[in-house]
Amino acid sequence: MQIEDLPEHFDEQLTYPADRATVIEQLGEVEVEAPDQGDSETVSTILRPLTDETYDSSDELYTTIIGNLNEEYIGRKFYDDRGQQTIDTSERSEDERDISF
Numbered sequence: 272m273q274i275e276d277l278p279e280h281f282d283e284q285l286t287y288p289a290d291r292a293t294v295i296e297q298l299g300e301v302e303v304e305a306p307d308q309g310d311s312e313t314v315s316t317i318l319r320p321l322t323d324e325t326y327d328s329s330d331e332l333y334t335t336i337i338g339n340l341n342e343e344y345i346g347r348k349f350y351d352d353r354g355q356q357t358i359d360t361s362e363r364s365e366d367e368r369d370i371s372f
Contacts, residue, residue, distance in 0.1 A: 272301055274344070277336065281329035290325045291318055294332060303336065305344050312340070 272280060284298055299315030317339050326332040337344075 273304055274306070274337070277301075277303065278329045278333045281332050285329070285332075287329070288325045288327050289332070291321060291323050294318060294326065303340070303344075 280301070281298070285294065295315045295318055299313060299318075301314045302311040303314065303317065304311045314336065317336050321335070321339065324335065326335065
């Protein structure tokens with residue numbers, strides 16, 4: 272199953288709140304496909320190492336799964352679209368250096 276399809280599938284298959292054991296029992300064999308890799312992991316493989324948790328919504332379960340996927344699911348590693356800008360702060364006044372946004 273594609274990552275982006277998980278929340279809808281979770282909504283259809285589970286009643287919330289749902290604990291980790293229930294999720295593994297009911298959806299543990301669902302395979303989460305890695306983008307552009309052809310690899311996959313099951314929901315149970317992703318959730319099994321975690322402590323017992325209760326998920327109040329499909330979004331919370333989805334966030335937990337996304338946060339515990341291995342690096343094959345990450346896009347371009349170390350990609351930064353902001354570029355590398357170095358700013359010399361030595362010439363700024365103390366007031367200018369203390370500004371925080």
